């Protein structure tokens with residue numbers, strides 16, 4: 001994967017080049033396995049799950065080590081014997097002295113996996129929910145797996161002799177689904193299985209769904225990688241524009257010293273307007289760039305901007321920009337961080353200080369709004385680019 005060439009193509013706004021790189025890399029990516037992390041509390045049955053998934057018993061050669069005591073100490077990779085697109089990572093259990101929650105994510109290198117199976121052997125615990133949220137935070141997906149179902153059935157039969165196996169399974173399923181709904185975990189699948197009986201419960205269904213999900217997981221992994229790479233370019237530009245902001249503001253402050261009543265606000269307005277146009281160009285949010293991106297996605301500019309899910313007022317008519325910012329500026333309360341900077345530089349020069357503060361504040365406020373729009377458009381663009389290329393190559 002040519003990371004540098006992506007960044008360069010994106011930096012230059014060379015969309016066709018970026019597209020070509022992605023197309024070339026997708027052919028390579030097809031042969032790279034997806035990394036699936038098997039995670040959950042200690043003893044939940046993670047290693048046993050890997051064995052059953054690979055069609056092995058715990059005592060077979062090459063099987064993952066399992067045990068009633070804490071067993072897995074290092075993340076270990078197992079490739080699926082039939083589908084070598086699947087790399088299963090047996091992770092240590094969460095919540096033991098060796099792997100406390102505090103350091104777990106770093107210890108198991110949580111960021112490197114593409115998809116997660118969170119295994120729980122009992123009702124959901126706080127740790128399961130925490131893992132689920134951490135996966136979601138990274139823009140990745142997971143399935144919940146409830147293991148040891150035969151033990152639940154056996155226990156339920158002991159407690160309620162009239163209950164059938166199906167009764168127990170339905171009650172466990174209902175409880176898990178209610179929990180997922182209550183915690184607002186979106187589109188999460190739950191499978192009830194027993195690692196010692198891989199033909200029973202939801203295990204066969206899980207195998208089908210997992211195999212079906214692989215191309216999608218791969219596609220999402222690619223999209224996320226390219227999006228992160230190009231997002232770095234946006235962030236770098238943002239840093240440079242923030243540095244520049246102070247210089248522009250100093251210009252407006254120098255004009256503010258001029259003893260012409262009302263003059264400095266006009267100077268500020270022109271400066272701010274020009275600078276915002278510069279930001280838009282840098283972030284490829286100017287009309288020409290938007291048109292080009294929309295065209296490469298087979299959309300009109302209006303269709304593209306309609307699909308953006310962040311505040312996008314600043315993409316509107318430039319003349320309205322200042323009015324909008326000014327309105328917000330004058331309704332905002334509290335001392336700004338920039339005020340202290342301005343006063344430390346300009347001390348007693350009130351007109352200059354006011355001008356400086358106003359300009360930095362306006363510019364900073366605009367950039368705060370433009371950057372998320374650029375990130376969102378970038379995400380939509382990469383998603384579209386990778387899916388059209390990836391799916392056509394399947």
Ligand SMILES: Nc1nc2c(ncn2[C@@H]2O[C@H](COP(=O)(O)OP(=O)(O)OP(=O)(O)O)[C@@H](O)[C@H]2O)c(=O)[nH]1
Pocket residue numbers: 041042043044045046047048049065066067068069070071072073091092093094147148149150151193194195196
């Ligand atoms: N009955 C039954 N027992 C299971 C199942 N899954 C695991 N076990 C048992 O539970 C114990 C722990 O299983 P492991 O697979 O070692 O659990 P783990 O999550 O890998 O544990 P750590 O690596 O220590 O975190 C073992 O004795 C397994 O035989 C299951 O689905 N049904």
Ligand SMILES: [Mg+2]
Pocket residue numbers: 046047048065066071072090091092093
């Ligand atoms: Mg284990």
